[in-house]
Amino acid sequence: MKKQEYRILQLCNLPEDQMFFFKNSTSIHLFKPSDPDNFSSTKSELSDLIKSLTSVECVLGQVNTPIAWWMQAAHTLSDAQYLCFDPTKTEWLNLNTLEAESLSDVDTDRVSEIQESVEVEQPVVTEKVKTNNQPYANLSFGALLNEILKIASWTSSKDVDRQLNELLIEVQRREASNRGMTKKAKDNILLGQQANALEKEIKKKVNQAIGSKNAAAIDEIKVWLQSQPNMELPHYKRLVEFRFRQAKKFGLNTIAKNEIKPKNSSVKLTMHDNHHPNNLRFLPPTSRWTFVVDETGETFNYDDAQQLGYADKKLGRVVCLAIPDYVENALPKLNRHHATEASHQQNDEVIQNTINAQVGVFGFTVNDKGLDVKSRWFDAIYQLTRWVVLMTPFDPNSPTELNFEIEQRGVYTSNYSIQVIAERIESELIAVDPERYKNCKLSMRFIGKDGSPYNGYVDTIAHMWGSKDGLAKERLRRSGLEAHCLMRPDSESIEQFYLNVNQHELKPDQWYKMLSSIIDEPRNSLLNTIMDRLKVSLKDNPSLWLSYLDLILERLRAKQYSTKTLGLYLDWLEAARPAEQQLPPMAKLQWLAFQLAQSNHSGRMNVGLIDQAFLLSNQLFDESAPDAMEVSLRIAVAATNAFEYSSVKPLVEKWLTYPVATVGLANYAKLQSTLGQLNAFELNADKSIQCFEGALDSIDKLSDRTQSHRERKQTYTYLLMAQMDANQDGWVANIKAHLFNFETDIKKAMRKLAFNQASNPVELQYLHHLMLRAFVRSPHEFEEYILSYLSHSQVWCSQSEHHPWQWIYAYRGVLLAQNNDTSGAVTEFRNALDLTLDTEQVGVTVQWIGYVILHLADHLGLNLQPEYQARFDQLQLEQTLPRAPHDALTSWRLSNEFEIWDGLMQCTPFNFH
Numbered sequence: 020m021k022k023q024e025y026r027i028l029q030l031c032n033l034p035e036d037q038m039f040f041f042k043n044s045t046s047i048h049l050f051k052p053s054d055p056d057n058f059s060s061t062k063s064e065l066s067d068l069i070k071s072l073t074s075v076e077c078v079l080g081q082v083n084t085p086i087a088w089w090m091q092a093a094h095t096l097s098d099a100q101y102l103c104f105d106p107t108k109t110e111w112l113n114l115n116t117l118e119a120e121s122l123s124d125v126d127t128d129r130v131s132e133i134q135e136s137v138e139v140e141q142p143v144v145t146e147k148v149k150t151n152n153q154p155y156a157n158l159s160f161g162a163l164l165n166e167i168l169k170i171a172s173w174t175s176s177k178d179v180d181r182q183l184n185e186l187l188i189e190v191q192r193r194e195a196s197n198r199g200m201t202k203k204a205k206d207n208i209l210l211g212q213q214a215n216a217l218e219k220e221i222k223k224k225v226n227q228a229i230g231s232k233n234a235a236a237i238d239e240i241k242v243w244l245q246s247q248p249n250m251e252l253p254h255y256k257r258l259v260e261f262r263f264r265q266a267k268k269f270g271l272n273t274i275a276k277n278e279i280k281p282k283n284s285s286v287k288l289t290m291h292d293n294h295h296p297n298n299l300r301f302l303p304p305t306s307r308w309t310f311v312v313d314e315t316g317e318t319f320n321y322d323d324a325q326q327l328g329y330a331d332k333k334l335g336r337v338v339c340l341a342i343p344d345y346v347e348n349a350l351p352k353l354n355r356h357h358a359t360e361a362s363h364q365q366n367d368e369v370i371q372n373t374i375n376a377q378v379g380v381f382g383f384t385v386n387d388k389g390l391d392v393k394s395r396w397f398d399a400i401y402q403l404t405r406w407v408v409l410m411t412p413f414d415p416n417s418p419t420e421l422n423f424e425i426e427q428r429g430v431y432t433s434n435y436s437i438q439v440i441a442e443r444i445e446s447e448l449i450a451v452d453p454e455r456y457k458n459c460k461l462s463m464r465f466i467g468k469d470g471s472p473y474n475g476y477v478d479t480i481a482h483m484w485g486s487k488d489g490l491a492k493e494r495l496r497r498s499g500l501e502a503h504c505l506m507r508p509d510s511e512s513i514e515q516f517y518l519n520v521n522q523h524e525l526k527p528d529q530w531y532k533m534l535s536s537i538i539d540e541p542r543n544s545l546l547n548t549i550m551d552r553l554k555v556s557l558k559d560n561p562s563l564w565l566s567y568l569d570l571i572l573e574r575l576r577a578k579q580y581s582t583k584t585l586g587l588y589l590d591w592l593e594a595a596r597p598a599e600q601q602l603p604p605m606a607k608l609q610w611l612a613f614q615l616a617q618s619n620h621s622g623r624m625n626v627g628l629i630d631q632a633f634l635l636s637n638q639l640f641d642e643s644a645p646d647a648m649e650v651s652l653r654i655a656v657a658a659t660n661a662f663e664y665s666s667v668k669p670l671v672e673k674w675l676t677y678p679v680a681t682v683g684l685a686n687y688a689k690l691q692s693t694l695g696q697l698n699a700f701e702l703n704a705d706k707s708i709q710c711f712e713g714a715l716d717s718i719d720k721l722s723d724r725t726q727s728h729r730e731r732k733q734t735y736t737y738l739l740m741a742q743m744d745a746n747q748d749g750w751v752a753n754i755k756a757h758l759f760n761f762e763t764d765i766k767k768a769m770r771k772l773a774f775n776q777a778s779n780p781v782e783l784q785y786l787h788h789l790m791l792r793a794f795v796r797s798p799h800e801f802e803e804y805i806l807s808y809l810s811h812s813q814v815w816c817s818q819s820e821h822h823p824w825q826w827i828y829a830y831r832g833v834l835l836a837q838n839n840d841t842s843g844a845v846t847e848f849r850n851a852l853d854l855t856l857d858t859e860q861v862g863v864t865v866q867w868i869g870y871v872i873l874h875l876a877d878h879l880g881l882n883l884q885p886e887y888q889a890r891f892d893q894l895q896l897e898q899t900l901p902r903a904p905h906d907a908l909t910s911w912r913l914s915n916e917f918e919i920w921d922g923l924m925q926c927t928p929f930n931f932h
Contacts, residue, residue, distance in 0.1 A: 024488065061126050164204060241263060267767070288499045299641060302341070305415075311474055314482050318334060340379070350378055352472035366482075381407055415457065420795075448461075516546055554591065651670055651671070773808055795920070812843060832851065851869070868932070
């Protein structure tokens with residue numbers, strides 16, 4: 020490829036900074052008429068100038084250039100490129116295509132296209148197209164070749180290969196009107212690949228200069244650059260020098276930033292009602308939203324992205340800043356803020372302003388498991404737009420404008436209309452929920468890098484999310500955005516459910532996860548609307564309702580549930596329950612079992628429910644003994660909550676007289692364990708231990724080892740508690756061995772318990788409770804363990820779950836009080852008491868436990884009686900729990916010889932403490 024010569028005719032003086040882009044032209048001829056007001060002489064002088072020129076490839080002017088001059092030039096130079104500068108918009112208008120061409124120093128892609136369009140060998144032939152929704156078809160021959168060179172210079176990937184293939188198809192379509200263009204395109208692909216290899220060398224040298232903090236070494240790279248092959252080709256040289264300028268700017272900025280790099284990020288996060296202030300779903304609805312979108316990374320092809328780790332800088336990430344109209348003035352406008360060029364302090368300030376303004380933030384990686392398989396960058400933008408709108412708070416009765424401003428990329432510039440995509444998404448929204456989106460108006464447009472005063476915020480968030488810099492990572496952590504607003508590809512967050520909103524009938528596992536997730540979801544959210552709609556439809560779909568009930572019962576049997584959500588499932592299923600006559604008797608029995616389970620776990624009493632369940636289980640014994648037996652176990656637990664141990668023991672003992680095969684081995688083990696618990700509540704230690712050991716023998720015979728392991732955990736905990744209560748020889752060694760199976764190192768074990776950190780936190784809380792119970796029971800035997808546990812007291816975790824957390828808090832309080840930390844002990848006892856007084860969630864049995872804890876605190880000298888005594892209704896406790904050990908509590912309270920363990924054993928036997 021030989022170097023081409025280009026001549027430019029300049030019809031008037033133009034700003035020097037704009038003429039910079041044409042500095043490599045062979046010659047620029049400026050027309051200066053002797054008498055501009057004399058039309059005849061001016062026309063003659065311009066004609067003479069044009070005739071004196073060998074050739075002219077480009078004619079330049081501006082908006083106030085007389086039209087007669089343009090016409091005179093066009094009359095003679097019909098094949099030239101005509102560019103008109105508008106100083107008010109700092110924009111060039113291509114008069115051949117009537118499209119705007121930006122030549123600002125930050126809009127480098129378009130600059131390259133303009134320059135290349137001037138530098139093609141053949142006269143430019145402008146093709147007229149009816150729409151600008153086909154970006155490659157709209158490009159001039161020169162711009163098309165330049166686009167091929169640019170994309171070929173990117174690192175090879177499926178996305179790059181696809182774009183090059185599309186460009187080559189467009190080149191071949193034009194081959195008939197411009198022969199030889201296919202060869203030029205293929206030559207540019209080779210040049211682009213060479214430029215990519217050269218860019219890697221440039222970055223390597225720049226990184227070496229950064230490492231040695233040698234800014235002068237970066238300038239030396241340019242000298243080396245000029246000696247590289249193909250640098251005599253203007254378009255190749257401009258591309259390589261542009262990449263060098265980018266690398267140089269990054270290198271110098273990095274060296275400068277490192278010299279003043281602070282030790283830590285200054286970002287501070289304050290949660291609002293347990294929600295992140297930038298969580299889009301929790302912002303108030305408004306009539307107008309502006310969404311600014313940016314991306315980071317290189318790989319936007321789904322298949323390629325699967326090969327990249329989450330922290331890989333190449334992984335494509337898209338980020339959106341959602342600005343409601345009511346906070347626009349609260350978010351400072353930014354002027355050309357680019358995160359890679361800004362200091363760490365400036366980026367900290369941008370993130371802090373984002374948090375303080377309470378604008379919405381949302382982003383995801385292109386390897387997110389919930390996405391459809393996509394192949395290009397724009398697919399991710401489409402997915403982001405749809406996803407964000409579905410999560411945006413709406414007032415269905417008010418018109419809402421949603422304006423998306425997307426930073427341009429490649430040929431997707433402000434000249435490229437995507438409103439047809441916005442209209443498509445509007446149609447999809449109406450299909451999801453016609454009432455919600457009836458007044459929604461969506462618009463989408465591409466903008467330049469500085470096309471929005473808020474683009475710097477999205478740029479900073481995206482850069483922070485994808486950066487490997489330690490301070491940027493700390494900024495990300497302190498902002499809390501990654502935990503609440505930026506999706507990890509493997510997350511199980513509620514945002515994922517918005518990807519499946521088109522499903523009108525949820526499978527049981529989908530229903531369970533969604534209902535678990537939307538507990539704290541805003542009432543006006545789309546997911547709540549969908550769940551309300553499903554609730555209505557279930558009244559005529561008993562089979563689906565039963566499948567939901569079966570799932571809950573199965574999770575109850577496997578102890579895979581959260582106490583906090585159990586009541587939610589019950590209330591939801593109750594509201595969605597089909598008419599009574601539609602439920603067969605066996606389904607009614609299962610429904611009663613679930614209601615009893617929920618009551619039992621909250622410590623509530625429902626005598627009518629118990630009677631109804633007892634009668635129905637007897638009726639259905641021959642039809643399904645295991646189901647009838649399960650209800651009997653629920654009844655036994657309900658009686659236990661009422662301190663009615665002796666009355667229910669015969670029911671359990673009767674079931675144990677049947678052959679094991681009647682109920683199955685696993686259920687038989689549950690019956691043995693239940694009888695062991697009843698004996699333990701009656702303080703009959705020997706019998707309880709015998710029953711638990713029998714239950715463990717039955718569990719060990721199960722052929723399903725996974726089930727055997729799961730069932731053994733709870734029963735073995737009961738056995739250890741019974742041994743502890745009986746002060747059986749070896750119980751301390753057994754407890755320590757049990758902890759050793761969890762974690763062999765004492766300090767690590769105590770840290771995990773203190774933070775309640777494990778793969779299954781719900782399961783861990785029972786081990787946590789057991790350990791603290793043992794510490795209080797025999798502090799001397801566990802002195803080393805206690806000291807290690809107390810060393811984490813300043814950062815002990817807190818939970819909102821119920822039993823056994825009230826005792827975890829209370830036992831912490833005991834340990835602190837015994838170690839002279841009165842203030843800390845008071846805090847822990849308050850946590851415990853507050854849990855037992857949450858009357859919306861707990862029943863009378865848990866309130867009784869709270870009453871005992873209050874007296875325990877009083878005995879320790881913590882003086883919480885004045886604060887909490889009035890909140891306990893002693894008369895109501897006596898009336899609703901007549902079998903509770905009221906006399907024992909009174910004796911313990913009045914005793915001068917205070918023994919913690921004896922008092923707890925008498926007033927809250929077995930696992931009630």
